[in-house]
Amino acid sequence: MRLINNNAPLTAEIARIAEVAGYLWERGWAERNGGNISVNITSLMYEEEKELTSLCPAIPLKEPVKALAGEIFYVTGTGKRMRYIAKDPFANGSIIRISTDGCSFEIIAEEPVPPTSELPSHLLMHNYLREQGRDNRVVLHTHPTEIIGLTHCKPFLDATTLTRTMWSMIPECRIIIPKGIGMIPYEIPGTIELAHATIKELAKHDMVCWEKHGVLAVGEDIIECFDAIDTLNKSAQIYLVARTAGFEPEGMTDKQLDDLVPTFNL
Ligand code: 2HA
Ligand code: ZN
Numbered sequence: 001m002r003l004i005n006n007n008a009p010l011t012a013e014i015a016r017i018a019e020v021a022g023y024l025w026e027r028g029w030a031e032r033n034g035g036n037i038s039v040n041i042t043s044l045m046y047e048e049e050k051e052l053t054s055l056c057p058a059i060p061l062k063e064p065v066k067a068l069a070g071e072i073f074y075v076t077g078t079g080k081r082m083r084y085i086a087k088d089p090f091a092n093g094s095i096i097r098i099s100t101d102g103c104s105f106e107i108i109a110e111e112p113v114p115p116t117s118e119l120p121s122h123l124l125m126h127n128y129l130r131e132q133g134r135d136n137r138v139v140l141h142t143h144p145t146e147i148i149g150l151t152h153c154k155p156f157l158d159a160t161t162l163t164r165t166m167w168s169m170i171p172e173c174r175i176i177i178p179k180g181i182g183m184i185p186y187e188i189p190g191t192i193e194l195a196h197a198t199i200k201e202l203a204k205h206d207m208v209c210w211e212k213h214g215v216l217a218v219g220e221d222i223i224e225c226f227d228a229i230d231t232l233n234k235s236a237q238i239y240l241v242a243r244t245a246g247f248e249p250e251g252m253t254d255k256q257l258d259d260l261v262p263t264f265n266l
Contacts, residue, residue: 003049003095003109003110004046004048004049007044007045007046007049010041010044010045013044013074014074014089016222016223017037017039017074017085017093017222018086018089019223020037020140020225020226021082021085021086021089022082022083022086023226023230024082024142024226025081025082025083025086027144027233028145029142029143029144029145029233030081030083030143031143032081033078033079033080033081033082034082034143034214035076035082035140035141035214036075036076036116036117036118036119036122036141037075037085037093037139037140037141038073038074038075038116038122038126038138038139039073039074039075039137039138039222040071040073040126040137040138041072041074041095041137042072042073045072049108049109050070050097052108052109053108054107055106055107055111055112056107058099058104058105058106059104059105059106060103060104061102061103061104061105061123062192063120063124064101064102065098065102065123065124065126066101066102066127067102067127067130067131068098068102068126068130069100069101069102070097070098070099070100071097071098071126072095072096072097072098073095073096073098073126074089074093074094074095075095075096075116075119076092076093077092077094077113077114077115077116078117080092080093080116090109090110090111090113091111092113093113093115094109094110094111094113095109095110096108096115098123102127105123117190118141118189120192120195121190121191121194121195121198122139124192124195124196124199125198125199125202125218126139128199129202129218135220136218136219137219137220137221138217138218138219138220138221139216139217139218140216140218140219140222140225140226141214141215141217142215142229143213143214143215144214144215145233146233146236146237146239146240147209147214147215148209148212148214148215150236150239150240151183151209151210151211151213152212156183158183159180159181159182159183159201162183162209163180163181165235165239165251166181166235166239167180167235167257168251168252168253168257169234169235169236169238169239169252170231170234170235170238171256172231172234173231173232174252174257174266175260175264176227176231177206177207177228177231177232179205179206179207180204181205181207181232182198182201182202182204182205182207182208182209183201183209184198184201184209185211186210186211186212186213187210189210189213194210198210198216202218206218206219206228207229207232215229217229
């Protein structure tokens with residue numbers, strides 16, 4: 001054990017990450033090693049923990065993340081399955097520290113588990129959000145079945161159409177996802193191109209769909225990120241269940257949606 005075992009806030013945060021990994025598996029959104037998670041845990045680390053020596057040589061980053069210099073993240077491991085992360089987050093993920101020049105990272109605990117292939121993308125997103133002064137700690141990527149299904153339907157590749165239709169299925173979707181949903185045309189998974197396209201959309205949204213691939217959400221809290229994706233997927237399920245039953249769902253009216261704005265301070 002490299003971490004100090006009486007660090008209750010850190011232990012609780014890792015337990016919340018494991019809890020969400022379990023939900024992703026239970027929801028059927030995490031086939032094989034689908035999905036990945038990174039959480040900024042710098043503020044939860046004891047000073048001695050922040051100084052831990054590296055478990056492996058520093059790993060260079062193709063694009064520097066200067067706004068994250070010295071910051072510490074829990075990240076899920078490459079090829080690791082959510083169902084196992086849920087049971088043992090330290091055998092299936094690791095704690096990394098960004099170098100002081102933002103050009104590389106080191107694995108400092110608990111075991112030298114190589115991070116997700118999407119880590120450079122996650123870090124670019126954390127870096128961008130930090131530069132914007134947004135209070136972001138979490139990047140969560142997963143494969144929600146019904147939402148991915150909708151991205152196979154041309155009209156929903158238009159973010160405005162997707163957002164309007166999903167909002168109008170249930171009031172909660174309008175309330176929980178007030179900034180709407182961005183849409184990224186298909187890109188190869190794990191590429192920097194996908195990361196840059198996502199970052200553009202994060203200027204306006206906290207959640208983006210990746211065509212024929214999945215969803216990425218950012219936020220302050222991992223449970224809230226999960227809840228937002230869960231709410232969006234619920235809307236997608238309602239839309240599809242109506243279509244399966246043979247009718248086009250009516251959807252809430254513009255007025256019904258607009259009336260939620262003052263009521264819930266959206
Ligand atoms: O981590 O989901 O997008 C596996 C993936 C890549
Ligand atoms: Zn994916």
